[in-house]
Amino acid sequence: MRYIEPHAHMVSRVTDDYERLVLAGCRAVCEPAFWAGFDRSSPQGFYDYYLQLTEYEPRRAAKYHLPHFCWLCINPKEAEDVGFAREVMALIPEFLPKDNVLGIGEIGLNKNTRSELRILEEHIDLAAQHDQLILVHTPHLEDKLKGTRLILSALQSDSRIKPERVIIDHVEEHTVREVLDAGFWAGITLYPVSKCTPARAADILEMHGRERLWVNSACDWGPSDPLAVPKLAMELRARGFSEAELDDFLFKNPCRFLSQCDKFNVTE
Amino acid sequence: MPAPDDIVDRGFLEARGKLLEVAAFLDRAERYGRADDYRVAALKQAMRELCDAKQVGRAEAFLRAMSDPTSEPAPQAGKPAAGAWEPKG
Numbered sequence: 122m123r124y125i126e127p128h129a130h131m132v133s134r135v136t137d138d139y140e141r142l143v144l145a146g147c148r149a150v151c152e153p154a155f156w157a158g159f160d161r162s163s164p165q166g167f168y169d170y171y172l173q174l175t176e177y178e179p180r181r182a183a184k185y186h187l188p189h190f191c192w193l194c195i196n197p198k199e200a201e202d203v204g205f206a207r208e209v210m211a212l213i214p215e216f217l218p219k220d221n222v223l224g225i226g227e228i229g230l231n232k233n234t235r236s237e238l239r240i241l242e243e244h245i246d247l248a249a250q251h252d253q254l255i256l257v258h259t260p261h262l263e264d265k266l267k268g269t270r271l272i273l274s275a276l277q278s279d280s281r282i283k284p285e286r287v288i289i290d291h292v293e294e295h296t297v298r299e300v301l302d303a304g305f306w307a308g309i310t311l312y313p314v315s316k317c318t319p320a321r322a323a324d325i326l327e328m329h330g331r332e333r334l335w336v337n338s339a340c341d342w343g344p345s346d347p348l349a350v351p352k353l354a355m356e357l358r359a360r361g362f363s364e365a366e367l368d369d370f371l372f373k374n375p376c377r378f379l380s381q382c383d384k385f386n387v388t389e
Numbered sequence: 390m391p392a393p394d395d396i397v398d399r400g401f402l403e404a405r406g407k408l409l410e411v412a413a414f415l416d417r418a419e420r421y422g423r424a425d426d427y428r429v430a431a432l433k434q435a436m437r438e439l440c441d442a443k444q445v446g447r448a449e450a451f452l453r454a455m456s457d458p459t460s461e462p463a464p465q466a467g468k469p470a471a472g473a474w475e476p477k478g
Contacts, residue, residue: 201466232466233457262470266456295452320400321448359399361390 192226226256
């Protein structure tokens with residue numbers, strides 16, 4: 122089996138995890154910029170993080186012959202201070218030409234605040250100005266439905282944004298249909314306790330089909346499993362999915378979306 | 390697709406175990422005097438709705454029942470997400 126891990130926070134993982142991903146059939150890993158578990162105290166902290174994502178992590182992954190790509194932004198949790206967020210965002214254009222940068226992400230909302238929404242709109246503008254793909258984080262738990270609707274509205278309000286170039290991640294049963302019906306891609310995140318289990322992700326596939334859907338582990342510094350995607354493959358096999366269907370969903374689907382960026386180059 | 394009986398065989402014990410955990414959690418919350426906590430109340434209400442034989446899309450209905458029903462952005466970030474919406478007042 123081959124697959125793409127389209128959302129993994131590898132800066133939080135040990136090097137052994139790169140080996141495990143490759144052994145499980147992973148052909149590329151993509152890493153959105155995110156909240157590191159603490160608020161950074163200066164824009165310089167983000168500058169160093171962007172260097173880590175664009176220079177250090179690709180080298181660490183390359184030791185296992187695993188292509189590493191990334192997305193850049195200031196995450197919504199640290200975007201509550203609008204002035205600080207704008208200082209950080211001013212750093213991003215310098216990094217966009219880097220070989221492994223796929224676009225702007227993971228932007229979105231955390232607590233659905235006015236400040237977060239303002240910075241989300243400015244990220245959308247940044248992506249439009251630089252013709253970048255967009256990866257969107259949706260809030261956790263009780264905030265997700267409202268946040269997803271605010272995000273859809275913000276994206277649809279900018280006429281330059283093409284829905285097929287945006288993936289809205291962390292969908293669950295109550296948000297997936299609205300995202301797909303609006304023409305966007307949707308990401309299912311496999312995560313213990315919050316987000317989806319492999320069984321629920323398989324249910325979503327059975328009910329909504331696999332067009333414009335991908336799945337990821339979002340493995341990070343919290344309880345999470347970098348091998349969650351191959352574990353979903355086991356569940357899908359038990360549900361009767363063929364190997365060709367697994368390949369189409371777990372490898373070709375992310376390639377279809379990510380190949381809209383010329384820099385995403387993964388050998389068949 | 391697997392046979393219908395296989396779906397129940399594969400999932401029943403796990404679902405039984407999770408429901409037992411919910412039952413024990415509700416007992417525990419009451420024993421500790423927290424039966425009125427809005428999150429406990431939300432779980433109990435959701436369980437009543439899930440038992441409705443006419444209910445379809447139970448997972449979606451559960452998530453909607455736990456969700457913030459408002460539509461306006463918040464003036465500022467409040468407390469962290471808890472898993473159930475707390476009505477104001």
